[in-house]
Amino acid sequence: MKIFKRALGVEKQIDNFLNQVVRSGLIFSQGAEAYLTGNKTDFKRKLKEIVEVEHTGDDLRRSIQQYLYTKTLIPESRSDVLQLLEDMDSLLDRFKGALWRMEIENLDIEEDFHEDFLLLIKVVVETVEAIVHAVRAFFKNISAVADHLDKVYYWETESDKISTRLQSAIFRKEELRLSHRMLQRELARHLDKIADRAEDVADSLNIYVIKRSV
Amino acid sequence: MFGFFSSGLFLGWSLGANDASNVFGTAVASQMIRFRTAALYCSLFVILGAVISGAGASHTLGKLGDVNAVAGAFIVAFAAAMSVYLMTLARFPVSTSQAIVGAIIGWNIFSGSLTDMSSLTKIVSTWIFCPLLAAGISMPLYLMTGGGIRRFGIHMFKLDAITRWSLLGAGIFGSYSLGANNIANVMGVFVPVAHLSDISLLGITFSGAQQLFLLGGIAIAVGVFTFSKRVMLTVGKGIFDLSPVMAAVVVWSHSIVLFLFSSVALETWLKNHGLPQFPLVPVSSSQAIVGAVIGVGLLKGGKTIRWKTVAGITSGWVTTPIIAALISLLSLFFLQNVFQQDTFRKVEYMLDNEAMARVEQSGVATKSLEPLLLRQLPNAVSLKKEVEKLLQLDERSLKLVMETAELDNLKISVEALRGIESQIISENQLKALIKISGRGFNHRWQMAEALAEQSLEFQFNDDKEHNTRLNSLLKRLYNQFRQ
Numbered sequence: 001m002k003i004f005k006r007a008l009g010v011e012k013q014i015d016n017f018l019n020q021v022v023r024s025g026l027i028f029s030q031g032a033e034a035y036l037t038g039n040k041t042d043f044k045r046k047l048k049e050i051v052e053v054e055h056t057g058d059d060l061r062r063s064i065q066q067y068l069y070t071k072t073l074i075p076e077s078r079s080d081v082l083q084l085l086e087d088m089d090s091l092l093d094r095f096k097g098a099l100w101r102m103e104i105e106n107l108d109i110e111e112d113f114h115e116d117f118l119l120l121i122k123v124v125v126e127t128v129e130a131i132v133h134a135v136r137a138f139f140k141n142i143s144a145v146a147d148h149l150d151k152v153y154y155w156e157t158e159s160d161k162i163s164t165r166l167q168s169a170i171f172r173k174e175e176l177r178l179s180h181r182m183l184q185r186e187l188a189r190h191l192d193k194i195a196d197r198a199e200d201v202a203d204s205l206n207i208y209v210i211k212r213s214v
Numbered sequence: 215m216f217g218f219f220s221s222g223l224f225l226g227w228s229l230g231a232n233d234a235s236n237v238f239g240t241a242v243a244s245q246m247i248r249f250r251t252a253a254l255y256c257s258l259f260v261i262l263g264a265v266i267s268g269a270g271a272s273h274t275l276g277k278l279g280d281v282n283a284v285a286g287a288f289i290v291a292f293a294a295a296m297s298v299y300l301m302t303l304a305r306f307p308v309s310t311s312q313a314i315v316g317a318i319i320g321w322n323i324f325s326g327s328l329t330d331m332s333s334l335t336k337i338v339s340t341w342i343f344c345p346l347l348a349a350g351i352s353m354p355l356y357l358m359t360g361g362g363i364r365r366f367g368i369h370m371f372k373l374d375a376i377t378r379w380s381l382l383g384a385g386i387f388g389s390y391s392l393g394a395n396n397i398a399n400v401m402g403v404f405v406p407v408a409h410l411s412d413i414s415l416l417g418i419t420f421s422g423a424q425q426l427f428l429l430g431g432i433a434i435a436v437g438v439f440t441f442s443k444r445v446m447l448t449v450g451k452g453i454f455d456l457s458p459v460m461a462a463v464v465v466w467s468h469s470i471v472l473f474l475f476s477s478v479a480l481e482t483w484l485k486n487h488g489l490p491q492f493p494l495v496p497v498s499s500s501q502a503i504v505g506a507v508i509g510v511g512l513l514k515g516g517k518t519i520r521w522k523t524v525a526g527i528t529s530g531w532v533t534t535p536i537i538a539a540l541i542s543l544l545s546l547f548f549l550q551n552v553f554q555q556d557t558f559r560k561v562e563y564m565l566d567n568e569a570m571a572r573v574e575q576s577g578v579a580t581k582s583l584e585p586l587l588l589r590q591l592p593n594a595v596s597l598k599k600e601v602e603k604l605l606q607l608d609e610r611s612l613k614l615v616m617e618t619a620e621l622d623n624l625k626i627s628v629e630a631l632r633g634i635e636s637q638i639i640s641e642n643q644l645k646a647l648i649k650i651s652g653r654g655f656n657h658r659w660q661m662a663e664a665l666a667e668q669s670l671e672f673q674f675n676d677d678k679e680h681n682t683r684l685n686s687l688l689k690r691l692y693n694q695f696r697q
Contacts, residue, residue, distance in 0.1 A: 010371050011369050011371050011372070014371075072245050073371060073374055074243060074370060075244055075245040075246060075375045075458075076457055076458055077370065081370075082408075128624055138370075139370045139371070140367050140369050140370075141364075141367040142364075143364055170342065212457070
């Protein structure tokens with residue numbers, strides 16, 4: 001019976017870890033919105049929150065890692081699961097990194113681009129939420145993973161489209177200094193890369209699913 | 215006597231070293247179960263299976279060739295163990311069942327005894343049927359397991375925990391079945407020649423056969439602890455890459471097959487319900503595993519099955535009995551001629567007047583057999599040759615002629631009567647024996663008939679269980695009253 005308790009414990013930890021990834025997306029979305037609207041207080045609060053979430057995520061990941069190795073759980077999929085958790089953690093890091101980028105660069109984002117930036121943020125968060133659903137399905141209902149992965153690929157393509165449109169618009173705004181244009185472009189690329197990274201995780205997950213069903 | 219058992223213990227040890235890997239190999243290799251845990255459960259349940267349910271399969275092996283001298287039994291077990299050991303060195307998954315059958319046939323050839331073709335056919339046909347049955351079980355079992363996992367959406371970690379329990383359960387069931395089925399290979403040949411007295415311990419009586427099976431079970435357990443780890447770690451990578459769930463399905467299928475071929479209780483139940491029964495023969499756990507793995511592999515499209523390895527394993531199934539028979543023949547020759555040990559009790563044959571009358575009564579035309587009247591023949595093979603020269607008989611009639619002509623030297627002496635243990639015989643049976651005391655018999659059937667005349671309890675009837683018990687009692691009595 002001990003082994004069932006152990007399984008239940010690690011299940012909860014993984015669920016909790018994935019909750020942190022989703023939460024980081026939501027905090028990032030609210031934080032970015034606060035930044036664009038110039039609400040510094042809210043932005044600072046969200047920055048603090050995302051740092052805490054990131055710490056919690058790191059702790060959980062380490063604890064799961066240690067648990068899986070010391071208790072030799074799921075020996076055949078252990079390395080895949082650990083890689084998956086690390087990849088998911090990197091998404092969380094990137095959300096935090098994007099908010100810190102805004103804080104450090106203190107970039108003045110042109111009002112014309114606000115709508116596209118907000119849309120891009122929404123799509124990126126959707127992409128990450130879709131990959132979280134896929135990962136949860138990987139643990140609980142492997143046949144449902146494919147549906148969630150389809151969503152990841154859909155949102156990632158949307159993110160690419162918005163990002164390209166946004167970068168073109170930034171560089172066509174000739175009254176802006178080149179450096180200003182480049183910094184805004186970099187931010188758009190940073191956000192798009194989160195969706196790209198989620199797509200990479202989806203590709204790996206696809207392989208893990210094939211491996212598990214063999 | 216115990217010196218002679220050493221070859222049986224050697225065979226038990228090699229069975230433990232090899233076949234335990236079939237039961238727990240995949241679980242240990244995939245780190246689902248620790249070796250120490252596997253070895254502990256495997257040893258314990260092999261011993262329990264051997265002692266509690268070991269008798270079923272040993273009967274068929276006894277029928278194949280009645281090894282009638284302890285030195286002969288020693289060589290038969292030694293030849294089987296040696297061929298298992300040699301095949302293991304050559305890295306072929308080997309079957310002790312096939313080795314022992316080969317070795318017994320070697321003894322039959324050397325001693326001039328006849329190999330009971332119906333028992334041999336029964337055993338060899340299970341070698342083909344066993345892997346097919348294992349595949350037939352593993353396929354639906356895997357489909358059901360997969361369906362269940364999908365249907366109930368079991369979390370990966372819960373599935374991991376369930377799979378570990380399942381592997382342990384299948385391993386325990388497999389070990390028990392392995393002990394019950396394969397102990398006949400290890401100790402079966404010693405049962406008719408060992409004549410051990412019953413022992414009562416804590417109110418439980420252990421028959422001579424059970425004591426031998428306990429000894430064999432312990433030898434298997436030693437094999438598991440000392441040598442099986444290496445084999446366990448390599449077995450999983452053989453034919454097909456198995457996931458832990460597949461491994462559990464494969465081990466369950468293997469264990470079910472072994473159980474089907476060794477459970478007397480199941481046989482009785484099937485018989486009572488008018489269903490076809492499985493022959494109680496020692497089957498090969500390696501064959502069961504290979505069949506089950508191929509079954510699961512085929513469900514996965516069959517492309518990833520390493521057919522070359524399968525072909526290698528199958529060729530080992532043909533060569534093992536041949537090698538064992540050769541080693542057996544060669545060693546018997548040495549032991550008999552160099553070390554002057556009696557590797558078999560000479561059994562002569564003669565169709566005397568009583569025997570002729572019995573044969574005629576059963577409907578065989580004895581006129582053509584008259585040239586054989588009162589001719590003493592040195593062994594079963596020569597009698598068979600002579601009979602076949604004179605007339606064509608079906609297998610059943612030939613068997614009857616052989617059995618009737620077989621000579622023995624039995625005398626119901628008072629001293630021998632005193633040596634009978636009260637636990638093995640009923641009061642009426644003892645009375646029947648006393649009534650015929652002082653009489654001598656040249657044929658065993660004469661003594662059996664004399665006893666049947668005295669008591670109903672010595673008469674065969676429709677009850678298979680009663681007949682089996684009576685046969686084994688008569689065998690003990692023949693040994694007891696042999697001059």
